[in-house]
Amino acid sequence: MLQEGIEVYTQGMLEYLSRFSRFYSAVWPLLDVLILSFLLYKSYDFLVKTRAIQLVKGAGWLALIFGAAYLLKLETLRWLLNILAPGILIAIAIAFQPELRKIIMKLGLTEIFKLNRETDLGLLEAAVTAAENLSALRRGMLIVFPRRTGIKDIIETGTRINAEISSPLIETVFQFDGPLHDGAMVIQNGRIEAAGCFLPLSEQQDIKKSFGTRHRAALGTTEQTDAVVLVVSEETGAISIACDGKLFYDLNASEIPKKLKSLIDKNSRQNAGEEVFDGAGADDSGMPVDRAPETKGLFFEQ
Numbered sequence: 001m002l003q004e005g006i007e008v009y010t011q012g013m014l015e016y017l018s019r020f021s022r023f024y025s026a027v028w029p030l031l032d033v034l035i036l037s038f039l040l041y042k043s044y045d046f047l048v049k050t051r052a053i054q055l056v057k058g059a060g061w062l063a064l065i066f067g068a069a070y071l072l073k074l075e076t077l078r079w080l081l082n083i084l085a086p087g088i089l090i091a092i093a094i095a096f097q098p099e100l101r102k103i104i105m106k107l108g109l110t111e112i113f114k115l116n117r118e119t120d121l122g123l124l125e126a127a128v129t130a131a132e133n134l135s136a137l138r139r140g141m142l143i144v145f146p147r148r149t150g151i152k153d154i155i156e157t158g159t160r161i162n163a164e165i166s167s168p169l170i171e172t173v174f175q176f177d178g179p180l181h182d183g184a185m186v187i188q189n190g191r192i193e194a195a196g197c198f199l200p201l202s203e204q205q206d207i208k209k210s211f212g213t214r215h216r217a218a219l220g221t222t223e224q225t226d227a228v229v230l231v232v233s234e235e236t237g238a239i240s241i242a243c244d245g246k247l248f249y250d251l252n253a254s255e256i257p258k259k260l261k262s263l264i265d266k267n268s269r270q271n272a273g274e275e276v277f278d279g280a281g282a283d284d285s286g287m288p289v290d291r292a293p294e295t296k297g298l299f300f301e302q
Helices: 002-049 053-071 075-095 097-109 121-136 167-175 213-224 256-265 272-276
Strands: 141-145 159-164 184-188 191-197 228-232 239-243 246-249 298-301
Touching: 053 075, 121 141, 121 167, 121 228, 121 239, 121 256, 141 167, 141 213, 167 184, 167 191, 213 228, 213 239, 213 246, 228 256, 239 256
Parallel strands: 141 184
Antiparallel strands: 141 228, 159 191, 184 191, 228 239, 239 246, 246 298
């Protein structure tokens, strides 16, 4: 009886494994394509957000030239390209050094398994209310809302607060000439994490001269991370949002809370700012529009 039971169990297991093998053989090609598609999409999304898509375009053109030379059997061109190839690779590494550095930094800082949380609109409204009051007083403000990329190194440059979000507290930090006034505030997980933080300045050389250090710091932070930054200009009182290396200047305060929520909650989508801010000023090439900073809703793309 025991031997018959073992034989029946073994036969059942073999039959189960056979069925699983057939199912795996049928499903695996589809799973393989889905995984590859996901990796390609995430790679493209990552390159776009780090402004390194130009590197991919350049590499694509070089690959096309090499391919055409081999297919058409252009011996002289093939000989020349083989000689120049090492130099071209070194030149690409030097020319795109900032983009390559940003890619490596983002790979190290991105929290892959971070769970997405819906942002409380009421908390954002408290921050925007403080921004309106500070704008009326012509007091500068800089608040960083991290998304998926960690900014622990930025938080550590400031003073830990770990307090509940409230308009009076935000105004107190930025309204008076205290030790935390000139730095940035970081809000994450529904709390004020730190204040007086130092932000990296933008490395772009074509930023309008009318923008001060706060706007350059906001752009620099969004170039190196995927954070969203809320800025109040001390000179003009304009309230702006920086996201994905773009600055959306002088926005209507009544619309900012929902736009902030849309940007922060879309932490896994590319170019979220372009979807949230409809009608932002840019020409067909996507380059900055050369107009005065007083133009409302205007964005400057890096």
